[in-house]
Amino acid sequence: MSDATKMPESSKKPDKLQEIEEATIRFAGDSGDGIQLTGMQFTRTTAIAGNDLSTLPDYPAEIRAPAGTLPGISGFQIHFGGGDILTPGDAPDVLVAMNPAALKGNLKDLKPGGFLIVNTDSFTPQNLAKAACAADPLKDGSLSGYRVLRVELSRLTGLALQGLDLTKVQAERSKNFFALGMMYWLFDRPLDPTLRWIAEKFKKSAVLVEANQRALKAGNAYAETTEIFNAHYTVKKAALSPGIYRNITGNEAAALGMVAASVLSGIELWYGSYPITPASDVLHELSKHKNFGVRTFQAEDEIAAIGSAIGASFGGKLGATGTSGPGLALKSEAIGYAVMLELPLVILDVQRSGPSTGMPTKTEQADLLQALYGRHGECPVPVLASATPADCFGMVLEAFRIAVKYMTPVVLLSDGYLANGSEPWRIPGMGELPRFSRPPIPSADRFKPYARDSETLARPWVSPGNAGYEHRIGGIEKADVTGNVSYDPDNHERMTRLRAAKVAQVAREIPKSQIQGPSSGKLLVVGWGSTYGSITQAVRRCQAQGLSVSSLHLRYLNPLPPDLGEILGCFERVLVPEINLGQLVKMIRSRYLVDAKGFNCVRGQPLKAADVEEAVEDILNNGGARG
Amino acid sequence: MAETIPSTPAGAPAKPVLARKDFVSDQMVRWCPGCGDYAILATVQKLLPSLGLSRENHVFISGIGCSSRFPYYMNTFGMHTIHGRAPTFATGLKASRPELMVWVVTGDGDGLSIGGNHLIHALRRNVDLKILLFNNKIYGLTKGQTSPTSEVGKKTKSTPFGSVDYPINPLSLALAAEATFVARAIDTDLASLGHVLERAARHKGSSFVEILQNCIVFNDGAWADVSEKSTREEHNLFLEHGKPMIFGKDKNKGLRLKGLDPEIVEFDSGKPPADLLVHDEKAPSTALAHLLANIGRPDFPVPQGVFRAVERPTLEDLIEGQVAAARQARPADLTALLRGAEGETWVVS
Ligand SMILES: Cc1ncc(C[n+]2csc(CCOP(=O)(O)OP(=O)(O)O)c2C)c(N)n1
Ligand code: SF4
Ligand SMILES: [Mg+2]
Numbered sequence: 001m002s003d004a005t006k007m008p009e010s011s012k013k014p015d016k017l018q019e020i021e022e023a024t025i026r027f028a029g030d031s032g033d034g035i036q037l038t039g040m041q042f043t044r045t046t047a048i049a050g051n052d053l054s055t056l057p058d059y060p061a062e063i064r065a066p067a068g069t070l071p072g073i074s075g076f077q078i079h080f081g082g083g084d085i086l087t088p089g090d091a092p093d094v095l096v097a098m099n100p101a102a103l104k105g106n107l108k109d110l111k112p113g114g115f116l117i118v119n120t121d122s123f124t125p126q127n128l129a130k131a132a133c134a135a136d137p138l139k140d141g142s143l144s145g146y147r148v149l150r151v152e153l154s155r156l157t158g159l160a161l162q163g164l165d166l167t168k169v170q171a172e173r174s175k176n177f178f179a180l181g182m183m184y185w186l187f188d189r190p191l192d193p194t195l196r197w198i199a200e201k202f203k204k205s206a207v208l209v210e211a212n213q214r215a216l217k218a219g220n221a222y223a224e225t226t227e228i229f230n231a232h233y234t235v236k237k238a239a240l241s242p243g244i245y246r247n248i249t250g251n252e253a254a255a256l257g258m259v260a261a262s263v264l265s266g267i268e269l270w271y272g273s274y275p276i277t278p279a280s281d282v283l284h285e286l287s288k289h290k291n292f293g294v295r296t297f298q299a300e301d302e303i304a305a306i307g308s309a310i311g312a313s314f315g316g317k318l319g320a321t322g323t324s325g326p327g328l329a330l331k332s333e334a335i336g337y338a339v340m341l342e343l344p345l346v347i348l349d350v351q352r353s354g355p356s357t358g359m360p361t362k363t364e365q366a367d368l369l370q371a372l373y374g375r376h377g378e379c380p381v382p383v384l385a386s387a388t389p390a391d392c393f394g395m396v397l398e399a400f401r402i403a404v405k406y407m408t409p410v411v412l413l414s415d416g417y418l419a420n421g422s423e424p425w426r427i428p429g430m431g432e433l434p435r436f437s438r439p440p441i442p443s444a445d446r447f448k449p450y451a452r453d454s455e456t457l458a459r460p461w462v463s464p465g466n467a468g469y470e471h472r473i474g475g476i477e478k479a480d481v482t483g484n485v486s487y488d489p490d491n492h493e494r495m496t497r498l499r500a501a502k503v504a505q506v507a508r509e510i511p512k513s514q515i516q517g518p519s520s521g522k523l524l525v526v527g528w529g530s531t532y533g534s535i536t537q538a539v540r541r542c543q544a545q546g547l548s549v550s551s552l553h554l555r556y557l558n559p560l561p562p563d564l565g566e567i568l569g570c571f572e573r574v575l576v577p578e579i580n581l582g583q584l585v586k587m588i589r590s591r592y593l594v595d596a597k598g599f600n601c602v603r604g605q606p607l608k609a610a611d612v613e614e615a616v617e618d619i620l621n622n623g624g625a626r627g
Numbered sequence: 628m629a630e631t632i633p634s635t636p637a638g639a640p641a642k643p644v645l646a647r648k649d650f651v652s653d654q655m656v657r658w659c660p661g662c663g664d665y666a667i668l669a670t671v672q673k674l675l676p677s678l679g680l681s682r683e684n685h686v687f688i689s690g691i692g693c694s695s696r697f698p699y700y701m702n703t704f705g706m707h708t709i710h711g712r713a714p715t716f717a718t719g720l721k722a723s724r725p726e727l728m729v730w731v732v733t734g735d736g737d738g739l740s741i742g743g744n745h746l747i748h749a750l751r752r753n754v755d756l757k758i759l760l761f762n763n764k765i766y767g768l769t770k771g772q773t774s775p776t777s778e779v780g781k782k783t784k785s786t787p788f789g790s791v792d793y794p795i796n797p798l799s800l801a802l803a804a805e806a807t808f809v810a811r812a813i814d815t816d817l818a819s820l821g822h823v824l825e826r827a828a829r830h831k832g833s834s835f836v837e838i839l840q841n842c843i844v845f846n847d848g849a850w851a852d853v854s855e856k857s858t859r860e861e862h863n864l865f866l867e868h869g870k871p872m873i874f875g876k877d878k879n880k881g882l883r884l885k886g887l888d889p890e891i892v893e894f895d896s897g898k899p900p901a902d903l904l905v906h907d908e909k910a911p912s913t914a915l916a917h918l919l920a921n922i923g924r925p926d927f928p929v930p931q932g933v934f935r936a937v938e939r940p941t942l943e944d945l946i947e948g949q950v951a952a953a954r955q956a957r958p959a960d961l962t963a964l965l966r967g968a969e970g971e972t973w974v975v976s
Pocket of ligand 1: 691692693694695710733734735736737738761763765766767768769774
């Protein structure tokens with residue numbers, strides 16, 4: 001990590017709080033160790049404490065891989081601070097490792113000189129063997145580059161819980177709260193929010209409330225009294241713009257965006273979906289909100305899910321479906337059908353590592369070309385992409401607004417990192433949200449199913465139940481205006497071009513591009529989707545070094561922003577970092593005939609800002625020799 | 628019997644009485660001359676006025692196949708969808724617009740091959756759809772390949788040495804999915820077809836009707852054994868609820884059980900034995916219906932009529948119930964929703 005996270009190496013008086021700008025910490029342990037829950041509590045407390053933050057949960061695909069093994073490791077990283085926090089952090093300053101496997105799997109990421117908190121009780125010969133450690137890392141000197149804090153987490157937790165009616169195994173389960181208590185002391189966070197949360201979460205069992213609360217307090221007191229840390233730190237509040245905030249994941253934001261779209265348009269929502277990681281949480285969240293007239297439908301497969309949404313859309317509802325890459329593939333025939341029907345529809349694709357099952361819990365951006373072109377026939381649809389977890393809210397609204405205005409299916413791309421990652425979100429006031437409505441329909445005597453609005457080229461949206469408007473729609477080519485079946489060659493040519501022109505029209509909705517940095521120079525870095533944070537941070541650092549580089553982020557992938565060509569022309573070089581083998585870069589090269597270069601990683605992880613920074617430096621200093 | 632058909636709202640101007648021609652669209656019908664689909668279309672068009680529901684509240688949804696051209700010929704709302712998926716579109720429409728009457732028209736390939744899964748799920752959910760499966764035991768539109776209902780050994784374009792795939796029984800499949808209404812009719816017996824279709828239309832819940840249909844071009848005579856006038860009474864068993872199962876021109880044959888299997892018993896006309904099977908379409912168990920679905924030519928007559936008609940809550944009613952309860956319990960307050968649970972927000976000033 002090239003920017004100094006200001007956690008000083010030098011030890012000052014331990015009781016003295018030192019103020020730092022930002023920090024990144026990672027909890028790692030067995031998937032049964034409550035790591036995600038611990039991370040989420042730290043995040044919540046940190047959000048309420050007023051820091052900006054970004055999180056990255058990283059969990060295994062197996063629900064319960066064998067305890068203590070490398071495939072069973074679950075991790076949760078949070079980057080927080082007083083400035084503009086754009087990424088979950090490249091390298092943690094603090095690593096909490098609950099067992100040898102967690103240590104082995106995560107140590108390489110820890111910053112040199114960083115804090116390493118290990119649960120020494122778990123370093124038994126069996127656990128070392130399960131983690132395939134030839135030697136005990138606590139003894140072989142391999143940790144000498146870090147500030148290692150050896151804590152008997154299991155034993156200390158057991159002691160703190162003495163007298164409670166719990167077995168040893170049950171008592172040990174609270175050790176994550178002990179560790180969390182220590183971290184709260186290290187970063188001077190209040191215990192109250194978590195104490196209250198424990199009381200609510202475990203309210204069915206008084207003994208568990210007591211156990212977890214005691215463990216949290218004991219860990220906190222332990223860190224303070226044993227002076228195990230040389231110092232502790234306070235992190236400045238972030239200068240966020242005024243408002244009411246909450247922490248939100250991308251999937252929560254997407255689901256809330258769908259409910260909001262329904263409220264703002266006054267049209268009820270139908271969400272058809274088939275469970276698939278990492279999109280299922282959108283279905284889970286939406287299914288709670290039936291009081292908004294939201295109908296959720298767990299279909300028998302992805303085809304049925306989109307079919308139901310198209311049926312609901314024909315019925316005049318807001319139809320939506322959500323999935324991940326394999327499901328998008330199954331939906332492709334039906335998307336083609338929706339293009340032919342010209343009905344509004346939103347398809348959310350929460351991308352994951354592919355192809356096939358790939359790495360289902362890991363992130364990737366490799367569905368862009370599928371979203372754009374993965375269908376039979378000439379089949380254009382608008383494609384949008386969210387930049388950050390909270391941005392999923394606004395982009396879902398935008399997708400619905402465009403779908404209804406232009407009578408078209410719209411694909412919105414998110415990904416595993418956005419879906420599960422989180423950040424503070426300033427909750428918009430009702431007055432700030434875009435209202436949109438069903439376009440008016442002509443009188444029955446003038447109604448033609450495929451007559452178009454002269455401005456948007458949209459056809460009228462008329463659902464069954466409207467007397468005098470009876471008509472049939474279908475997948476066979478439509479005669480222009482009447483919508484009757486037609487095999488006329490001229491008509492097919494005209495309709496194919498009309499469908500393309502309609503989607504191209506959506507460019508009018510795209511706001512003027514915001515370039516980060518000077519509007520001309522040596523290098524422009526262009527990104528889309530969840531790489532927004534890493535690219536922005538990397539480019540800011542390069543700009544601070546005095547390099548001639550700017551960045552541009554795309555939320556509209558089809559159509560592309562109308563000013564993109566002109567902007568590209570103002571830079572000598574173009575770099576396109578992506579978590580795929582080069583998909584946007586292909587589009588930019590073919591569309592604008594510029595010699596854009598890709599920077600590509602497919603590791604199932606978000607792009608590291610430091611890697612992008614290196615790529616920028618490489619291009620500017622060595623002409624991209626390494627690329 | 629529960630009625631699904633909404634009546635005209637009180638105070639609304641009386642709708643003109645509709646006739647068959649009101650349901651005929653302006654599109655030219657393009658089935659081959661002599662195709663059984665014509666008779667089915669005419670029967671449906673004749674039935675609709677009697678249901679009392681106006682045109683705009685009927686929606687015909689089909690998949691792909693000759694049979695699936697059906698919606699284009701109905702002057703109602705309609706959707707000609709994609710191969711096999713008609714039940715999915717119909718489910719989304721019916722469950723979000725329960726006041727509409729939604730029909731599904733499908734074929735043996737469309738509904739039992741590519742779309743078999745959707746059919747099963749629509750039926751088990753008891754979505755109030757009127758599903759008409761035109762069974763011609765062949766792929767018509769793609770010009771004559773074997774279908775999931777073609778018999779073993781059937782020579783078709785894709786099976787020149789005879790089909791090796793064991794056929795599926797549409798009614799057994801529907802019963803396995805616990806469809807609440809299961810019936811069979813044939814395209815040549817318009818009175819029975821009309822009766823069965825009316826029963827299907829008036830049933831609340833998924834109605835599944837297998838219509839034996841003749842494809843005159845690629846599988847002519849597939850149902851000749853059933854449709855032939857001279858043997859009609861001998862080869863068919865017309866099911867009537869609460870009545871003993873009697874057939875034959877002289878009403879001198881009946882069905883009874885021998886162990887777990889049915890057998891034919893002959894008797895003097897007018898003097899049926901007491902142990903004949905009595906039809907019970909309302910039986911909670913599907914056992915009798917399965918037994919009837921599994922018999923047919925040449926050993927038995929082909930049962931026609933309503934095999935099963937039971938009641939179970941429909942998908943759309945269950946969904947509406949949950950929505951109504953949720954609305955009662957909590958107001959739809961978007962601001963509160965966006966703020967999330969108590970204690971999750973903080974203020975930056
Ligand atoms: C995805 C897809 N696969 C294949 C086809 C080609 N296809 C059209 S209809 C049909 C079979 C229709 O058979 P059936 O459902 O029995 O209808 P029929 O024509 O006999 O009425 C096939 C294979 C298609 N339209 N779409
Ligand atoms: S091919 Fe067969 S099923 Fe199709 S229209 Fe002709 S006769 Fe009817
Ligand atoms: Mg067929």
